[in-house]
Amino acid sequence: xxxxFFTESKGYLNHSLIxxxxxxxxxxxxxxxxxxxxxLVESTGAALFWGDTSDTAGLTxxxxxxxxxxxxxxxxxxxxxxxxxxxxxxIIAALKGTNKTFIYTSSAWVLGETGNxxxxxxxxxxxxxxxAPLAQIEGLVLDSAKxxxxxxxxxxxxxxxxxxxYIDEVITxxxxxxxxxxxTEGRSVGTYVxxxxxxxxxxxxxxxxxxxxxxxxxSSDFVSQLELAEAISKAFSIKEKRxxxxxxxxxxxxxxxxxxxxxxxxxxxxxxxxLKWEPRKPGVLTYVVEREKALATLAK
Numbered sequence: 630x631x632x633x634f635f636t637e638s639k640g641y642l643n644h645s646l647i648x649x650x651x652x653x654x655x656x657x658x659x660x661x662x663x664x665x666x667x668x669l670v671e672s673t674g675a676a677l678f679w680g681d682t683s684d685t686a687g688l689t690x691x692x693x694x695x696x697x698x699x700x701x702x703x704x705x706x707x708x709x710x711x712x713x714x715x716x717x718x719x720i721i722a723a724l725k726g727t728n729k730t731f732i733y734t735s736s737a738w739v740l741g742e743t744g745n746x747x748x749x750x751x752x753x754x755x756x757x758x759x760x761a762p763l764a765q766i767e768g769l770v771l772d773s774a775k776x777x778x779x780x781x782x783x784x785x786x787x788x789x790x791x792x793x794x795y796i797d798e799v800i801t802x803x804x805x806x807x808x809x810x811x812x813t814e815g816r817s818v819g820t821y822v823x824x825x826x827x828x829x830x831x832x833x834x835x836x837x838x839x840x841x842x843x844x845x846x847x848s849s850d851f852v853s854q855l856e857l858a859e860a861i862s863k864a865f866s867i868k869e870k871r872x873x874x875x876x877x878x879x880x881x882x883x884x885x886x887x888x889x890x891x892x893x894x895x896x897x898x899x900x901x902x903x904l905k906w907e908p909r910k911p912g913v914l915t916y917v918v919e920r921e922k923a924l925a926t927l928a929k
Contacts, residue, residue: 634695635659636682638666641791643701645828648673658691683712685719692723697835701734705884710762717769726777732834733770737786737820737845737895738888739763749896750843757887774841781838785827785846786820786895789913795889796913800861800920802881808869809862812878815855817892820847823910833904847895850912860914864921
């Protein structure tokens, strides 16, 4: 069993990975900064490491003692654009020459608008401002394979399958406002990956991925904004659907409006070939129906 260190506790992906690795028998330690974070981590049974990623020197001991380091940054932290490369450089410095595993979570959003092109790991990057730092950081992580680190980058597409995900956010807002809003006049197409499938990809990468590997986590479930709106409208009996302007999109989703409106078809062939990973969960439109049934049951 391995010693696994998480440099971030926030987010459902981190929580799911922490729980899965802990229940598999690994020793898991998680960096926490607040009592709220500590409470959530303690519920998984993982050990706490009090600190901050800004203190790279203070993290050196914990990083060096770990067999696997996993970093899934908070992309919406206001400090992200200015501090993330420093954090990653600190992790690389601590792991240099050890051949230990460093898994970094990027985002398929770094590809930018891909339209109808099936984008793979070789597709040129054109990131929107929100995730622009990831373009450089991916390079730092992948290049660290030349420095004796088993570095791996994973690019998830839009994650669904948990309370509070993007789909859930749209459903909640639509039920409250009694209309379903959609972006880009419904034209843009998103690629989605279920949280359980994504966690499975990380586990397979830990076990099998070579140093310097980049994997995209997508599916063949390409769903347009209009298709999603129609599914939510039908499942929750919300008749009105509205195309949101750019201003309305920003008011509803904040900074996320610039990435939720991207049209992307994400290829996952490399993960399938190298790791035998292939999503099999019901797609997003089926998930909308399942979510309606779950919420109806809770309301009884």
